[in-house]
Amino acid sequence: MKRLLIVAHAPSPNTLRLRDAAKHGASHPDIEGVSVRVMAPLEATADDVLQADAILLGTTENLGYMSGALKDFFDRCYYPLLEHTQGLSCAxxxxxxxxxxxxxxxxxxxxTGLRWHWVQEPLTLRGAWDEDFPRQVEELAMTMAAGLDAGIL
Structure with a gap:
């Protein structure tokens, strides 16, 4: 069984919808060989990443930067992961x-510093809330999980 880790910051109802959409997409019933674990960045540890076969990151834009929670995740985990997760598939x-x-x-x-492998260009959901945003995130997560299931990630 392959493992997809979703580490996503969800400080609002809409960003929670995005995180839930990611979980829903990655847990599609046709994808049988992938287990999905969803964690907040402040809860996720290097050990969680070391157990994963791929990682999907989700963040808000905060003052032109990633969320403080995702930055904290990277601050705590960067060096413990550096030599052990090279080539990890990510989105x-x-x-x-x-x-x-x-x-x-x-x-x-x-x-880039971690030498992880992008499976696709980052998805940026810009501007005012659009009801299509959750569908886009769900599709991204489903594609990642399907790629793991098929053995191409």
Whole structure:
């Protein structure tokens, strides 16, 4: 059984909808060989990542940067993961009130340092809330889980 870890900051009802959509997509009934674990960044540890075969990160844009909670996750886990998770498949979604560029750049810099492997371009959900945002996150998570299930990630 492959393991997909979703580490997503969800400080509002809408961002909670995004995290729930990620879990729902990754848990699609046609995907049988993947277990899904959802954690808040302040709860996730390096051990959780070490047990995962892929990771989906979710964050809000906060003052042009990733959420403090996701930054805390990386601060605590970066060095314990550095030599042990190279090549880990990862993806990212950003709930951005503005353009998300600074947030994306910051996470990409850390992921590059960890030598993780992007499975697709980061998904940036820009501007005012759109009822299509959860569907987009669900599709991202489902694609990741299906890739794990098929053995291509």
């Amino acid at each position: 990212l979604y950003i709930r951005a009130g503005q353009d998300g560029t600074g947030t994306r750049r910051a996470v990409e810099g850390i992921v």
